[in-house]
Amino acid sequence: MTGPALGRRSIRYITTTGVFLLLLACAALLRGSVVLAHPPEDKQYLRRTAVVDVFEAARDSVVNVSTTEIVEIRSPFGIPTPFEGFFEMPRSRRRIERESVGSGFVLHPAGYIITNAHVVARTAQRKAIFANGDVYEAELISIDEDLDLAVLKIDAGRLLPPIRLGTSSDLMVGEPVVAIGNPFGFQHTVTVGVISALNRSLQIDHDRKFDSLIQTDASINPGNSGGPLLNILGEVVGVNTAIRADAENIGFAIPVDSLRQMLPDMLDVERRYGFVTGLTVRHNVVDAGIPRVTVAAVQAGSPAQEAGLVPGMTILSIEQQPVQSVIDYHIALIGRAPGQKLSVQVQRDGVNPSLVTLELARRLKPDGTALLQARFGMAVRPWAKVRDRRRGRIRALTVFEVEPTSPAARAGIMVGDGLIQVGKHQPTDLDDLGLLLEKVNPGEQMFLGILRLEGAVMYRFGVVVRAR
Numbered sequence: 001m002t003g004p005a006l007g008r009r010s011i012r013y014i015t016t017t018g019v020f021l022l023l024l025a026c027a028a029l030l031r032g033s034v035v036l037a038h039p040p041e042d043k044q045y046l047r048r049t050a051v052v053d054v055f056e057a058a059r060d061s062v063v064n065v066s067t068t069e070i071v072e073i074r075s076p077f078g079i080p081t082p083f084e085g086f087f088e089m090p091r092s093r094r095r096i097e098r099e100s101v102g103s104g105f106v107l108h109p110a111g112y113i114i115t116n117a118h119v120v121a122r123t124a125q126r127k128a129i130f131a132n133g134d135v136y137e138a139e140l141i142s143i144d145e146d147l148d149l150a151v152l153k154i155d156a157g158r159l160l161p162p163i164r165l166g167t168s169s170d171l172m173v174g175e176p177v178v179a180i181g182n183p184f185g186f187q188h189t190v191t192v193g194v195i196s197a198l199n200r201s202l203q204i205d206h207d208r209k210f211d212s213l214i215q216t217d218a219s220i221n222p223g224n225s226g227g228p229l230l231n232i233l234g235e236v237v238g239v240n241t242a243i244r245a246d247a248e249n250i251g252f253a254i255p256v257d258s259l260r261q262m263l264p265d266m267l268d269v270e271r272r273y274g275f276v277t278g279l280t281v282r283h284n285v286v287d288a289g290i291p292r293v294t295v296a297a298v299q300a301g302s303p304a305q306e307a308g309l310v311p312g313m314t315i316l317s318i319e320q321q322p323v324q325s326v327i328d329y330h331i332a333l334i335g336r337a338p339g340q341k342l343s344v345q346v347q348r349d350g351v352n353p354s355l356v357t358l359e360l361a362r363r364l365k366p367d368g369t370a371l372l373q374a375r376f377g378m379a380v381r382p383w384a385k386v387r388d389r390r391r392g393r394i395r396a397l398t399v400f401e402v403e404p405t406s407p408a409a410r411a412g413i414m415v416g417d418g419l420i421q422v423g424k425h426q427p428t429d430l431d432d433l434g435l436l437l438e439k440v441n442p443g444e445q446m447f448l449g450i451l452r453l454e455g456a457v458m459y460r461f462g463v464v465v466r467a468r
Helices: 003-037 050-061 256-267 269-273 326-332 368-376 430-437
Strands: 062-075 092-108 112-115 125-129 135-137 139-144 149-153 176-181 189-203 209-216 228-231 236-243 251-255 279-286 290-298 314-318 341-347 354-359 378-382 397-402 418-422 445-454 457-466
Touching: 050 062, 050 092, 050 176, 050 189, 050 228, 062 112, 139 256, 149 256, 176 236, 209 236, 236 256, 251 256, 256 326, 269 430, 279 326, 290 326, 314 326, 368 378, 368 430, 368 445, 378 430, 418 430
Parallel strands: none
Antiparallel strands: 062 092, 062 125, 092 112, 112 149, 125 135, 139 149, 176 189, 176 228, 189 209, 209 251, 228 236, 236 251, 279 290, 290 314, 314 341, 341 354, 378 397, 397 418, 418 445, 445 457
8 A cells, every 4th residue: 555545544534533532522521511500419300201290280180080879769678669659658768879980170260170971970979189188069060971071160269270271183193191090099190101093983882982082002090081181291182081991001082172172062151150242253273373263253232242343353362361262262251240341352354453342241041941841842840859968969850741742752751750951961940941942943952861760769861852
């Protein structure tokens, strides 16, 4: 080998070696800077992960939903006897209580909680238990068994920390997720995994099938139902709902976007708080992809029209609460009262935002008795034992008349039955019943929940009735 050739090879070798040594030196300097930032005696930074942050942020917003299903037996001996119809015999009442646990999470500071329908369906008593041990009775506001979602309400006497709802529209297979719940009653258990698949279908029984579910390998067990599935940012992306009992680490969650879609109807804020806005809103995407809520329709003579709102306007905030989705709009109205004046920030045609004042009008209460008779051919009255502790605060309206050949009669409803649910909601009284029925049009099908005492056993069932 000639001298120049050897020289060139040596230069290449020395150059490569120099670069390598330079990289090592840089790595040493970087390592040194890390060590300087975190002294050897301080190793806590190595233990804190994003999962720790997610749990600590959500801990006080996740609840244990404890439920009791009560079946009441009445007879002198605790079993039915053939003499009960003939003699006034002293009757003892014996309760058979079936207890179960589930999970839920706070949606709104006023005490609204999301859980699964199957956790609270057919239950007489419900309690929400927080991480600090606080226990509150929970009222069932609405239930959708087709989607397996339910809304509860508690009166905590204080504002509660809600969990932020995310979106399930951009979920990625392999994305890390965190589940928090109460498996087998072990409160506030945290499990971690990834999104295993999207748009899964799950056949629950012969009549029910859930579609578009999120599949995850984050451990979900009985008791996790209704708890949140969170992304690494601490946002709810799903509601845990089911597992495959014959498999390991195959769990399913309802996408949070399905919850978002159903919440306005399930909350039914204007009916619950007795006011009217006259607004119909819709979700829209404007301003370089930023989600917004726009006015779809304004009822003539309504508070919205008097405030100057018109279709096409964008609602930016209500009482300084940002409104970026339809559910944000409805949540901002929770707890409002007739006569209250709300400051609403709106924008039209891209001009500068402006403030309008929306004064909520009192909602007139339609005649629930007349509407029930007209639509379904039956009459009800308040049930005197609605707050009987033995029955666990069941709200019911007693059926005392059913017209022959009426929609109610064809559905199998009988005198003596208790009406406990209309659509997704439980009517609290005849006025509330009227507010629920005023939306029902002739020919429309409506789900009615029925409570029946047959023999010595009280049980619940549902019927679908077509309004006339």
